Amino acid sequence: MSEINATMRGIGQTARAASRRLAASEAGARNAALRAIAERLRDDRAALETANEKDLAAGRGNGLDAALLDRLTLTDARIDAMADGLEQIAALPDPVGAVSHLDPMPSGIRVGRMRVPLGVVGIIYESRPNVTADAAALCLKSGNACVLRGGSEALHSNQAIAACIAAGLADAGLPETAVQVVRTTDRAAVGAMITLDEYIDVLVPRGGKGLIERIMREATVPMIKHLDGVCHCYVDADADPAMAERVVVNAKTQRYGTCNTLETLLVDASVAASLLPRFKAAFDAHGVELRGCERSRALVDGLTAAEPADWDAEYLAPILAVAVVDGLDAAIEHIDRHGSGHTDAIVTRDHARAQRFLREVDSSSVMVNASTRFADGFEYGLGAEIGISTDKLHARGPVGLEGLTTQKYIVLGEGHVRE
Amino acid sequence: MSEINATMRGIGQTARAASRRLAASEAGARNAALRAIAERLRDDRAALETANEKDLAAGRGNGLDAALLDRLTLTDARIDAMADGLEQIAALPDPVGAVSHLDPMPSGIRVGRMRVPLGVVGIIYESRPNVTADAAALCLKSGNACVLRGGSEALHSNQAIAACIAAGLADAGLPETAVQVVRTTDRAAVGAMITLDEYIDVLVPRGGKGLIERIMREATVPMIKHLDGVCHCYVDADADPAMAERVVVNAKTQRYGTCNTLETLLVDASVAASLLPRFKAAFDAHGVELRGCERSRALVDGLTAAEPADWDAEYLAPILAVAVVDGLDAAIEHIDRHGSGHTDAIVTRDHARAQRFLREVDSSSVMVNASTRFADGFEYGLGAEIGISTDKLHARGPVGLEGLTTQKYIVLGEGHVRE
Known part of the structure; x- marks a missing residue:
């Protein structure tokens, strides 16, 4: 030895x-x-x-x-x-x-x-x-x-x-x-x-x-342990636009370097045309670069083209991936494929879709109408935090x-x- | 691949x-x-x-x-x-x-x-x-x-x-x-x-x-998972003799091949002279071979000499290791050194020692005045059992x-x- x-x-x-x-x-x-x-x-x-x-x-x-x-x-x-x-x-x-x-x-x-x-x-x-x-x-x-x-x-x-x-x-x-x-x-x-x-x-x-x-x-x-924090926010067709803007901007910009920072924004196709320009303006004011899918880039100017690697990126920086998706099922499927099981949120006024998101998204924290930045032991009332786990056994x-x-x-x- | x-x-x-x-x-x-x-x-x-x-x-x-x-x-x-x-x-x-x-x-x-x-x-x-x-x-x-x-x-x-x-x-x-x-x-x-x-x-x-x-x-x-079931029963100075006999005989003989079967009997030195002959007679009636430490063999005839490996053995057979120990601390120390963290029991009428045993023995099940054979999902009211875990994380x-x-x-x- x-x-x-x-x-x-x-x-x-x-x-x-x-x-x-x-x-x-x-x-x-x-x-x-x-x-x-x-x-x-x-x-x-x-x-x-x-x-x-x-x-x-x-x-x-x-x-x-x-x-x-x-x-x-x-x-x-x-x-x-x-x-x-x-x-x-x-x-x-x-x-x-x-x-x-x-x-x-x-x-x-x-x-x-x-x-x-x-x-x-x-x-x-x-x-x-x-x-x-x-x-x-x-x-x-x-x-x-x-x-x-x-x-x-x-x-x-x-x-x-x-x-x-x-x-x-x-x-x-x-x-x-x-x-x-x-x-x-x-x-x-x-x-x-x-x-x-x-x-x-x-x-x-x-x-x-x-x-x-x-x-x-x-x-x-x-x-x-947790390895990655690739956190998503899905803005549903029934989201309140002002609430959606407030939540996604806070989730991305309140701190860039933390594991519960938003890294990918998913927007329902039915509201993308009205919401994306609004989000773009808000993120511009914070100096956040948006990297969009083809559909999002067709709806608003000034988005960088997202590469495949962007959907799995934990930027820890003023960069946000943006994708237009066809409804809740497509959003859940995107999170299932690209998420890291850390923290994912939905913004919606629709009760049934909120409940489905809570139930079906397989992440350590799932949120309705709240910033992903809340995923934290102190904010959850634990009084202390030794770390965050994205494992499923023992502590999550x-x-x-x-x-x-x-x-x-x-x-x-x-x-x-x-x- | x-x-x-x-x-x-x-x-x-x-x-x-x-x-x-x-x-x-x-x-x-x-x-x-x-x-x-x-x-x-x-x-x-x-x-x-x-x-x-x-x-x-x-x-x-x-x-x-x-x-x-x-x-x-x-x-x-x-x-x-x-x-x-x-x-x-x-x-x-x-x-x-x-x-x-x-x-x-x-x-x-x-x-x-x-x-x-x-x-x-x-x-x-x-x-x-x-x-x-x-x-x-x-x-x-x-x-x-x-x-x-x-x-x-x-x-x-x-x-x-x-x-x-x-x-x-x-x-x-x-x-x-x-x-x-x-x-x-x-x-x-x-x-x-x-x-x-x-x-x-x-x-x-x-x-x-x-x-x-x-x-x-x-x-x-x-x-x-669990690997071993080296289960102990400690018969305390304050044990009721008839209860002690009933519990240890059941723990050893009710089934020999299960992981919650008793494998080592620990007897407090102050009662070993009176209890060991009684236990020996009871186990003789079931055809169980007793392998004793030196002190136990000095107190009762007919025990095989235990080898060092006996203290760590999971016999899954009509064999029982027997050791005389000096009180609760020595019993806990023996279990700490040789146990497998599965199931360990104390027989005693003393409240304080029962509480210390429950608290300080670091096993998945700790028992007072009950047979180790009870360590089972159905007996614990779980309705079903997928297995027994001796790990500490997640399920125990x-x-x-x-x-x-x-x-x-x-x-x-x-x-x-x-x-």
Whole structure:
């Protein structure tokens, strides 16, 4: 076994042991730890900023662009935001321990389900150091140990945050090994980590498509993940024109770089002639390039010709694909073929078509008369978000604390045996 | 692409297309199909028995043992039982379509979750032809298309059942491709099927450990599965002796070959001297061999010496490993090290220790004062069982219709946009 594999196995083993202690811990102790970590972060802001300056200097030396350097930077305000976030998570309801449906069965036993932590969560992420505190807090709140592997560009910042986390855990009498931040920048650490199925119960990769694809290919640990966000909005024949404009413009322009941003606009043929010029003017005002199908380009001037690849593109930029479709069935078929199962919306006043869209579009979020930008754990009232899943098993859509738990069956008898 | 890969891809594509139609179908149509299939099975019993006789003749020619030949045999009574099972599944509540928690959010949108089919389920199984009807029925009831790959020894029987299923689907106006029973006996079909992640949403492998291990190694489709059933019963210091005897004897002897059968008995040291002789006498009466640790062998005569491998053994036979442990912590530690996360029980009158056992033992079923043999979808009131999962993600423990579904978020707005 290589040294890095041995190191990662050791981390996995100690994480597994810590997960047993966390699963047996009281919610009060876990919340106390979260508050203690927040206090440590606030108290140690000078040390955090010194460590962060090392990462920034190295980043500048390595030619990181301004956007990346900005994401990497820890300011006083960002440190306060991290600490506040930990206290908000501490204040959320306890996601574990609840027993549901403890029902008597014909045999006389009572059977229920108890919500329990998953065990050990592995999180792989890039650049932004606040993820170290956020992800650790969500795992801790849900009674899970975690192994965190951040980007090498944030190494010193992440280790400084890890020191605050360890101190806060100790303050609350919880094992420091409950949160382990991998120290090595060796890329082989990721390969070792994602095959530790003996010790890690689930991976949450957060990062660009290249990272996710690599992990999908190599991981033996199950994942909570999404790969693409090719989100659609279908403007139905019965849409209110002003509402349709408001929704599609918000879905595209409120932020360009997020996975729930609109990437393809579908317009029913019966209203395309009246609506497309209106949409074109609105998007022009935002500097959004429209790439249209042949039918849409025949109805309005100034659209670039869409290539076949445009229907599957996640632009993450001020570009929008536009297609004219023949009604709801054609819209659903387009989404079925080109969508990524993330978030898709319909704008309509017609009840039956709204219900069919909700039922038949097979995506993690389906919406009626609302911007796709709402697909978010906070907007859905989850109180927190560890990521978004486009998988169908276990967790689907924005994943909050419940997605970091599982259920086990509990059976209560009085000496019952099976006949 | 090899011919078999092309065939399996074609099956996957048509299954995916059928799954869209099933997801949009009414529960009434799916239930009508289940009842029509039951009628076809009863009406076509002569054809089923003729096809089955071909399999039995081939099996006898290939030297299958009596137990396997028995499992393979379709009698009038077994055909009736298959048909009755389909009608019982038709009578269960509809597991899809329910919307829960449609709650208003601060932004004004309403957010809920809708229970929907997974899509396409792949089931790989051995010998017993009734699984073809059972598995198809559970998938159909839950709105899923399925691809079934049975054992080559049951080929003719499975195809005859498949013909009844296709006819029943057609009777109810549902696509015949909703249930596809793989015709080829080429083992490569399994390898092709378990990597069809583009078309199959989940695999449910049902069979021996060799089959499951192969699928675990090679599959890219996620699975609902269990590998081992190394079930424990811990007899606590405060156990009622008569209850303890009744529970452990039932857990071991009610059936030897099932995954929820007791394989290791743990006895608290403070009561081992009084209880072990009593247990020994009871197990002697059932012809069960006890393999004991050193401490247990010092307390009672006639125990075989346990080897280290005995603590991890799933005997599926009249053999039981016996260990004396020092209290609850040692019992939990033993289960943590040697258990398979399937089903573990405690016998005790002590409330606090019962609660700690329920909370801290990390298994799919944990029991107090009940036989491990109760770990079963029917005993848990699920109405049906597609399998048992010892995984933590998605479905854990006995898996009924709910395990064949997922949820999607639905968002209802009135033109809401994100600020």
